[in-house]
Amino acid sequence: MSDTEHSGGGTDVLDRELEELLQQEQLEDGDHERFSHYVQKDKILKSALSGKPVIALCGKKWTPGRDPEKFPVCPTCKEIYEKMKQ
Structure with a gap:
């Protein structure tokens, strides 16, 4: 050792x-728990394998585990994402 x-x-x-x-x-x-957040897909996969939390564009830290389709998109994540696309 x-x-x-x-x-x-x-x-x-x-x-x-x-x-x-x-x-x-x-x-x-x-109210971050009421939204689906934007995170890179590879980070979601790594989190699923490791159990470690991810950080969304808005800064929310959590361990993904729920169906994001059941929640509205986080307005802060969406705004940041739209700015990144420009």
Whole structure:
């Protein structure tokens, strides 16, 4: 085993930081949960395989797991996407 594994560094630190981010996200107010968000398709696939959250164009952090067709598109994501296309 490497020193990183024994010292609690490496992925332990990343996992702890990710857990803190997820807890902060759960405490934040807002209506992001009512929308479908824009994220790169490859990021969605990676999230599905790893279980790690993604970040939408609007800044929303979450782990995808619901049918986006059932929700309206996030207006902030849509606005940013439209500007990117120009």
